[in-house]
Amino acid sequence: MSRAARPHLPVRPIWLCRVCGHPWPCGMARLSLLTEYRGNRTALLIYLATLKVEAATQLAALTPGAPPTDLTDRFLSWARARG
């Protein structure tokens, strides 16, 4: 039960990291995803886009009446190929 071995996964429906408590994907989650999807950036972006839709739906349900947050930067911008 090593704390370091626990994967940084989101807690639904609040979308905070279950390990470090930061908005998911946290830094460690991003690193893990980049490693896992190395060489297949397109698949990573599709995966993240799917999660972004799920997160947007769940977060909107948590805060009815509040304008929906644009999650593009949080979920997608960091993963786009550079250059």
Ligand SMILES: [Zn+2]
């Ligand atoms: Zn984390």
